[in-house]
Amino acid sequence: MWRRATPLSPLISSFKSSFCIQQTEHRIFERFTTGLPLQEKDGISPKYGAPFITFVLGGPGCGKGTQCAKIVETFGFKHLSAGDLLRREIESDSDYGSMILNSIKEGRIVPSEVTVKLIQREMESSDNKKFLIDGFPRCEENRRAFENIIGAEPDLVLFFDCPEDEMVKRVLNRNEGRIDDNIDTVKKRLKVFQALSLPVINYYAKKGKLHTINAIGSVDEIFEQVHPLFAVCKRAGRRETT
Numbered sequence: 001m002w003r004r005a006t007p008l009s010p011l012i013s014s015f016k017s018s019f020c021i022q023q024t025e026h027r028i029f030e031r032f033t034t035g036l037p038l039q040e041k042d043g044i045s046p047k048y049g050a051p052f053i054t055f056v057l058g059g060p061g062c063g064k065g066t067q068c069a070k071i072v073e074t075f076g077f078k079h080l081s082a083g084d085l086l087r088r089e090i091e092s093d094s095d096y097g098s099m100i101l102n103s104i105k106e107g108r109i110v111p112s113e114v115t116v117k118l119i120q121r122e123m124e125s126s127d128n129k130k131f132l133i134d135g136f137p138r139c140e141e142n143r144r145a146f147e148n149i150i151g152a153e154p155d156l157v158l159f160f161d162c163p164e165d166e167m168v169k170r171v172l173n174r175n176e177g178r179i180d181d182n183i184d185t186v187k188k189r190l191k192v193f194q195a196l197s198l199p200v201i202n203y204y205a206k207k208g209k210l211h212t213i214n215a216i217g218s219v220d221e222i223f224e225q226v227h228p229l230f231a232v233c234k235r236a237g238r239r240e241t242t
């Protein structure tokens, strides 16, 4: 019943990719022409200005983490996985540990303030100001809490669009020892994704910030779709430095 045969992209308000790229380039160019000097290493590097924030969204097993690793390697971003931060919090014996563990076991979303504070701590302690925030925002409450607490909006939003049967297959085969990678919890996570995360994805589509990536294919094939989005940032950064 939870199985989805077709990709989600038709459900998302459609924006032509080239339009999005043009818009993104324009915004980035505007931002980077008003800041202090750029230090260009791997592309954009707003070290002295506002952080550059990318949200990475998609259902469980859509390949967010794998693609984030490629983006980090190629473009030098700091990767913050909301799920990993929450799992680390459980291990650190924090007051919230058992609440977080129970939420993860049930595939529920942890109260936004807890997750945003963990993200905030990482952002504030990082020298790198280019952030890839993965698995966040998972719901409208997450999104609003981030805007209120961090006081910023994302510059880019990536959505890895993958059919449900493929996501289930990947999660059940990945063998990472995660407590929530079992069929019952995966079904719950997919329901949460449909009900709470898709509205956030639609929100960013309407704002013209969303870039939908077809998450079927090899890691390199998928990265071929991702690469140009960041290469645009790189060009915008270069233009300013010349």
Ligand code: C5P
Pocket (backbone or CB within 6 Å): 060, 082, 083, 084, 086, 103, 104, 105, 107, 108, 109, 110, 111, 115, 134, 135, 136, 137, 138, 142, 180, 189
């Ligand atoms: O993104 P990931 O699959 O690692 O998330 C695992 C779990 O962590 C989610 O199913 C949810 O219980 C919790 N989580 C959350 N809020 C987020 C991200 C993850 O509550 N923004």
Ligand code: MG
Pocket (backbone or CB within 6 Å): 064, 065, 081, 083, 134, 135
């Ligand atoms: Mg992950």
